Amino acid sequence: MDLEIAELGPDQRHSVVDLCGRALDLPEDAAEAPDVVDALWTRAAADRPVVALGAYRGTDLLGVLVCSGAAGDARLGHVDLVAVDPAHRRGGVGRALLSSAERILAGLGAAEVLLAGNPPYYAWPGIDVRYTPAVCAALALGYRQDRTAWNMTADLSYDGSPALRPTEPAEARLAGRGVTVRRAGAGDLPALTEFARATFGGAWDAELAGSVGRDRAGCHLAERDGELLGFAAYGSSRPSWFGPMGTAPAAEGSGIGGVLLRRCLRDQRAAGVTAAQIGWVGPVPFYSGSAGARIERVFFLYRKALGA
């Protein structure tokens, strides 16, 4: 029976989650399949074109792919997720899904396709280097490695973890300098969004909106005389993920960042998370020093010019 590639609708969400739960070879990814599918497919569709494809033989779903246009750049298309049932690998299913995605993305105006996260809704920055078949498939299908990215892990599994070091002494020192640290509420969202835009550029609106006051997510902020000095958020893409965070350049080095980070990690632990993922990390020494986080997941990012 021939392989057929069909566009999937929201009513097939359950089958997609089920297949990802079986086909994502790393157990931590398989366990997060429902949140990953929700972020990439349901929520991402609010601000960019998103297409989910299924590979069928008869009525059997053998593989799935989610792709999207970049919100800010129509020339770029992203493959956010591709997964093939382990029982049906090396039969051309992944190739067929990727070829269809390239055609669809070209139709949306893309000149280039990235096998890389499409912020703010992404599951991983790129292909985890441990997904060896995916690395092989990317190369076989004409993608070339572009950048490397990494996540850090903060261990929340035991009381004495440096990630759970108390924040009270540092908060008392900050209070002596007029700085208040507190949990952000819905009323803080406009000021937080404005602060993040003005200080760091415009990319974090959706992550802030997905964190502040949301279930299994949250945000803490630091302020002085009503002026925001920094924030840290977690849970917008899934409960185990920390970020984004930012401290105003003038307040850097005052200990605000470490306090905000560990407040979030404490919340995540209280919600049952045993290992927080600090996604697509920038300042390794900051996370290592403030929370004992270690580099753990490493990702290769790939790109391919269409028509090349």
Ligand SMILES: CC(C)(COP(=O)(O)OP(=O)(O)OC[C@H]1O[C@@H](n2cnc3c(N)ncnc32)[C@H](O)[C@@H]1OP(=O)(O)O)[C@@H](O)C(=O)NCCC(=O)NCCS
């Ligand atoms: C990556 C994945 C989607 C590939 O699906 P697939 O249906 O097995 O891929 P195909 O059969 O179309 O393979 C296409 C080409 O990729 C290469 N390839 C795929 N798997 C390979 C492997 N295990 N070893 C070496 N090359 C491999 C081959 O060149 C293959 O062509 P060939 O069989 O004609 O030699 C599948 O392995 C998978 O679901 N992995 C787990 C999920 C994952 O890693 N997703 C990516 C991160 S989101």
